[in-house]
Amino acid sequence: MNAERQLKLQAWVDGELPEGEARQVADFVKGDQEAQAMVGELRMAKTILAQNEPEVKLPESGEFYWSKIKREIERLEKAEAPSRPVPWIFSWRRLLAPLSGMALIAFLSVVSLNLVHDNEGDESLKHLVEVENLSEHVGSISYRSQSENMFVVYLYNKEQETEKDPELEPMDETVIQ
């Protein structure tokens, strides 16, 4: 019997042949003693194995076996955590905090400037700016010129002012440009 015929017999035993071909092989086996012997041997080997898989038990305790698995899982998860690539959409997230802060500052600046402008109804008073002065002895008057990009603060002695000329004599002068 040639090798091809032998493999066909085996495929028939394993149910791997299409119906038509399986019928042909079955007919051949009926009339061939050598084929019958071969089929008998193949079936015997197949049956012996399929019903008697050797039983093997784990050669170590279940707890010890699991502890190694658990340790490896934890090690891999730790190792993976920092190297895991961050999707691009999430990388924007770290810029969101400073960006939103800057946007808030810009928004508040615009709003406050508008409020300042809204309150500047009297054109004649535009150059006067209030400067807070906490000293009892020193007074201050400030002057701002937007066209010249200038801001001047006059400081004067309050006591001298009452004694002398009501005209303001600048004690010191600070110019901020």
Added chain:
Amino acid sequence: MASHPEKPDVPDEKLVRRAQRGDMVAFEGLVARHRDKIYARAFSMMRNEDEAVDLSQEAWVKGWQRLKQFQGESSFVTWMTRIVINLCLDQLRKQKRQRAESIEQLDEELGGVERQMPMVTVNPTEGLERSELRARIDRALNQLSYEHRTVLILHEFEDLEYKEIAKRMECSIGTVMSRLFYARRKMANLMASYKREELS
């Protein structure tokens, strides 16, 4: 409080769902339930306790990592068995590349040796106790090359078709058929020789 993972009334499917949500206690329960079977499959292929322990543990680690991919098309233990089989096949391929083939192995690979074996017509396992029969099968499997052993394991124990075996073993269906033919004939002859040993 989580239910004890080894409670037999908790089905695998429930433990798998919990494990898929990251519950490692549930996964531990699955390992406890199926560790012997997964180890046994690794051992049947590798024939070495240490390697079988290592590979079966690696399979469980991979199982945990890929658990979200498990959709339940097969049973959990079948899915895990496939993982351990693939790991064993990879390992056996690596080992094969490293070792020189013996002349006998080359003959087996080329085919033809099986045709010189005598036909076994009387069942050599008749009257044997099951434990003795299993011991002899184990001994015979040990004498096969890894290709012949693997093809037998995948076909007879895992019930895979030729096509599926060819895919896993990265060879043609024709190769699977000839390996299976040789392996069966060799097994039958080995079992017959053990019987003769017993009688003499």
